[in-house]
Structure formats: C-alpha cells, structure tokens
Amino acid sequence: EAGVAQSPRYKIIEKRQSVAFWCNPISGHATLYWYQQILGQGPKLLIQFQNNGVVDDSQLPKDRFSAERLKGVDSTLKIQPAKLEDSAVYLCASSSTDSSSPLHFGNGTRLTVT
Amino acid sequence: DAKTTQPNSMESNEEEPVHLPCNHSTISGTDYIHWYRQLPSQGPEYVIHGLTSNVNNRMASLAIAEDRKSSTLILHRATLRDAAVYYCILRDLISGYSTLTFGKGTMLLVSP
Secondary structure (H helix, E strand, O other): OOOEEOOOEEEEOOOOEEEEEEEEOOOOEEEEEEHHHHHHHHOOEEEEEOEEEEEEEEOOOOOOOOEEEEOOOEEEEEEOOHHHHOEEEEEEEOOOOOOOOEEEEEOOEEEEEE | OOOEOOOEEEEEEEEOOOEEEOOOOOOOOOOOOOOEEEOOOOOOEEEEEEEOEEEEOOOEEEEEEEOEEEEEEOOOOOOOHHHHEEEEEEEEOOOOOOOOOOOOOOOEEEEO
C-alpha cells in the first residue's frame, strides 16, 4: 500500500511569513494526526482528526496554527505568522478506526524559520 | 498519559542481540505497550506492541514483566539499518480516540 504522503519536503521562510503543509493519508484511514518534532525531542501531537472532525487540538497554538481536513481525506496545516521557535519537522500520520491499529507516519516537512 | 523511562542511548555491535529496556511503573490495566522507531530523516515506524504476554514479529520481540512495570524490546541480530531512536509508549486503547505521546526515546548506535 502507498504510504502517507507529505509535501513539501523542506521549507525555508522568514519570521512573520505564512506557510502551509499538505498531507495525504493512507487510503481508507479515518484518523489523521499532525505532530511537531523539534530537534532532539520526540514528536508532539498538535491535532488529531477523526474523518473531518477534530478529536484533540489541545496542544495546537491556535493563535497562529490552523488545520483542516476537508472531505475527511487530505489535510493542510498552516502557520501564520511563523516564529523562530516554529522551526521543526512537521509529521503527518494516519491510522484506521481500529483503536489497536498502528500509526503510519510520513517522512515529514522540515521547516526552517529565519 | 502514563510515562515511560528509557536510557538516552545504547550501543551494540552488528549481528549481536540488543535489549532495549523501558520502565513504566505507573502503567494502568488498560495501557498497551507500544514500540516505535525513527530512522534518521524519516518519520517514526511501528515496531511491535503488547498487553501482558510476550510478543514476536518479523522485526523484534517484546518481553513484558509479570507485573507489567517494565518491558524490553529485543532485536535478535542488530544490523546497521537498526540504528535509530526507539520509543516506548503507553497507549490506552479503551478510550475512543487513543493517540501516541512520545518521550525522548533511546538512541541505538550499531557498530560494524
């Protein structure tokens, strides 16, 4: 099966600019996750979708971050305006509705904010 | 989420077995023990998971202590491609929308 697709692979922007990341999950996976991974740390959950509804966005900085999952398939994560501390790898993952099924991760988008 | 404790790093030689420990003294009865690994410049990938009994798959084995307060991921013959950060994660599968909460994991270094 095709894996989780993410684009772009790399992005460099200046602070206060905006940026968007795209994720295409594995076909049929109802649950989609966005994680932020800062260098040297484990991934941190930003938001979790079940189909096109938000399940958990408690750690999403809502003043600058937004995410949507239209039609319950692809998802977009946006940062506006970006700060230096947003420099990180943004990982998308998906899983089936079976709560015991593993998460499948994409290779992420590496964001550098200068 | 209950927390886990892992060593920051471990070293191994190629083709030798590797035992990666994980302590989870506050584990609850509904927590499954999951292991993921992350190779350089890649997203995490699922390795194995278990509840009470030891588990084996093509990638590794998981040994779970009888009191479930600790577990060990076993790579039977390490290869250079096994060099990665290994995460031990507790996941409550009773709640409806269970996610993964990552710690810092153990960085495994494999020497030829």
